[in-house]
Amino acid sequence: MSTPTIPQTMKAVITTADSSTALQEVPVPEIDADEILVKTTAVASNPADWKLVKFMTIPGTIVGVDFAGVVVKVGSAVTTPAVGTKVAGFVIGGQFTDRGAYAEYVKTAADLVWTVPEGTVSDAQAATYGCAAWTAVQNLFLPTRLGLAEPSDVKAASSKEWVFIYGGSTSVGQFAIQLAHAAGYKVVTVASPKHHELLKSYGADAVFDYKDSEAITKIKETTGDSIHLGLDAVSTAETEVFSVKAFATGAGKLHVLGMAPEADAQSLRPDISIQASTVYTTHGRALGPVPAQPQDKALMVHFLKKFPELVKSGALKPNPTKLINGGLAGIPEGFEYMLSGKVSGEKVVYEL
Structure with missing residues (x-):
């Protein structure tokens, strides 16, 4: 050409x-x-x-x-x-x-x-x-973050482990639900009721209204109180506290978006590792106070090769x-x- x-x-x-x-x-x-x-x-x-x-x-x-x-x-x-x-x-x-x-x-x-x-x-x-899908990939699959198994192909692997995603209807949340589902995990999320059917069509196994006073109880009942991995796609003090309350007893990992996690959630559940990250590190260059993180870029270079087939198959809408x-x-x-x-x-x- x-x-x-x-x-x-x-x-x-x-x-x-x-x-x-x-x-x-x-x-x-x-x-x-x-x-x-x-x-x-x-x-x-x-x-x-x-x-x-x-x-x-x-x-x-x-x-x-x-x-x-x-x-x-x-x-x-x-x-x-x-x-x-x-x-x-x-x-x-x-x-x-x-x-x-x-x-x-x-x-x-x-x-x-x-x-x-x-x-x-x-x-x-x-x-x-762009930004949202890359954020989901970075937080779900980077070994130093949640470290989920990647989708080996468009067919989900067999897994009974639950992953919690706060803010399922956000742009990041929508991609995170689909990617976790494609990787074979069971997904529970919270969002406004008007988005529940969309999120179920994207692969969420259970969706609850975050404004429901019984939402955390329902999450624990549905998942058998087994959540140890989560992504907060909204990342405020309130949403981080909600997220850690949904976790089971024992060690866990919650990833949030931004420069630092909120202190309230960490003090409530000191046994949960709460880490924050920025998607800009996927470019592998230093940006202001954030140092270059080559492993973040390496993951995206690797994972972007999966996007065409995931999109073509309908696994990543x-x-x-x-x-x-x-x-x-x-x-x-x-x-x-x-x-x-x-x-x-x-x-x-x-x-x-």
Whole structure:
């Protein structure tokens, strides 16, 4: 396939000094030998996107982490994917002037994308498998985190062990349910009742309303009071306390999202190892106070090779989507939609 014509400049959503964003014309990024350049066709939003703009502003940087698109250029050391391949991935947005998802072109490491199988999911759906799906993979399967057995193929292994996931209807929760199920584990989760049927269709064996005063009792009865592994996909002081109360007596592991676990949950259950992590370490580079963690990148490089078959088989479905019109110009509207608290069981996406 001939190399597409690539312009010198592109439109991108840039952070501004007043903790906002602007759609600006910037240079198309140059790629290194081990990188690829992707012409974006869809992007998705996460709470981290607007939080980085609002609270951790680095003016002049490109915003956004989740994207899908077509490879238009490869570095000299890249053998796969080839130009013309449809891919999706996750980059670190809001930190660099030449790297971020909310742009007409995105550069990223060639081994940190997955190939989207033809005839499976739309570009907008493919974009939902970024930050959230990577977070689920990192927390479920990294040996230093929950260390679950991986899906060896699309057929679940035989396992009677229960895994608890708080926030099953969140983007991370939806992917975590499916991945744990595909790996052969039994999954119990909590979410608003309107999402229960969706989560059961994604592989949850039991779903309860987190507002139900008897929810913890019901979880223990359903699982035979056997939970020793859990992921809190919401990760507040309240949700972490709820999570550890659902655990059985004895040692366990609970993973939460963010920089540090809440003290209340740890003091309530000192026998449970509560650890926090950030998905940005999957890029294998240091970021602020967080040191480089090569093992996190190695897991993602390995696991992304599983994505095409998991998606093709239907074992790993995308998040339900909420399309915001306007392409990159619609990003501020998407941020406002998220800030208003309207997002529930869906991923905000934009088509370019």
